[in-house]
Amino acid sequence: MPFTERSESTRTAIVSTARRLFADRGYQGTTIRAVAAEAGIDPSMVMRYYGNKEGLFAAAVDIDLGLPSAADLPRDRIGEAIAGHVLRRWEGELADELIILLLRSACTNETAAEQLRQVFQRQVLPLVREISGDAPDADRRAALLGTQVIGLAMCRYVLRLPSMVAMDRPTLVASLAPVLRHYLLGDLDRDLDGAPRP
Amino acid sequence: MPFTERSESTRTAIVSTARRLFADRGYQGTTIRAVAAEAGIDPSMVMRYYGNKEGLFAAAVDIDLGLPSAADLPRDRIGEAIAGHVLRRWEGELADELIILLLRSACTNETAAEQLRQVFQRQVLPLVREISGDAPDADRRAALLGTQVIGLAMCRYVLRLPSMVAMDRPTLVASLAPVLRHYLLGDLDRDLDGAPRP
DNA sequence: CCACGGTGTCAACCAGCGTTGGCCTACCCT
């Protein structure tokens, strides 16, 4: 292997191992020593390349949800589209354990929590604004959508509630789609099953 | 202070401090030394009374959601009732930071995750079964309800998404009630805003 | 060929952690 490329290869070995361990064990549960050991290199290399543990974490967690733009979403099946995208991103073809890692870590690590807030602010909120046609309650809609999606991730991937793990993907998409659609486009002051509020 | 009561008072001092710190910093982020220091006693007392850190955690996290029975819930406003109960339990009159603590800790601590699964299994699932009249899809309904409620807790109390923190309680109840009602009693294969699925 | 810069290793430091055992002290019981 050429000399100049060796650095790059160990860099990626470190960061990809770090992603896995952070995802498995959270921020505090992951040790630099463990990352180095599993990557087959010395702990001091981690320090050299990433400065400190926070630096490694920041390098490992660089999230792009890869959300489509509003124009590419079928308006009449928007719930299915969002739910499908989300699940593809977590357990399907585009699977990226980074997002779950970030969620896990954000529970006990303020840096991670802030990073997650940024992801929401910069990627989710704009999309919801676009979808809802810059409705004045777009913030509220985005927040509600966030609760449902994050709750799904928590129950299925982090807590692994048996009832949640047992559901297959299509059923999940079908179950969540109406709610997501409701949060995005529905009448928030009306019942979801057709009956108007008293 | 009488001799025999002194023990009890430091016991409760320890465990209540532990609750707060665990809630703030998670399992690994909380140190016995810190608990002892904030409680104004010696770390070794914690060991004497609770054996070890796991024991302290178990003592600190003993959750009773205090869910009402199905008979006491108004069927036509079941969503509002559940949402209201949940929020009262977290930030209202019955506020109990233990639940949030457990949720936070469960992200990185398998013991806590298991405990949370038990809470779901033993307290949430039976109620949902009762409400849904032992419907065959009660598990699915309970799981979906779980995602929404846990997602709410995560976004509002753990991640503190600004859009979520900003909403007042009545608005929150009104926004969530239709979805909760839908998961409990609605037609899961039908859109929430009145339009039947194609 | 040989110095130089970047790659990698080794050993150690230092702080913080959970945990332990010994000790003092204050109370209760006889």
Added chain:
DNA sequence: AGGGTAGGCCAACGCTGGTTGACACCGTGG
């Protein structure tokens, strides 16, 4: 009154983790 017991504190151990610095290695460029 006095001995036993339980509450409480102190100092220390062993360990692990992040971090550091010195040193060996290897290509490349002069």
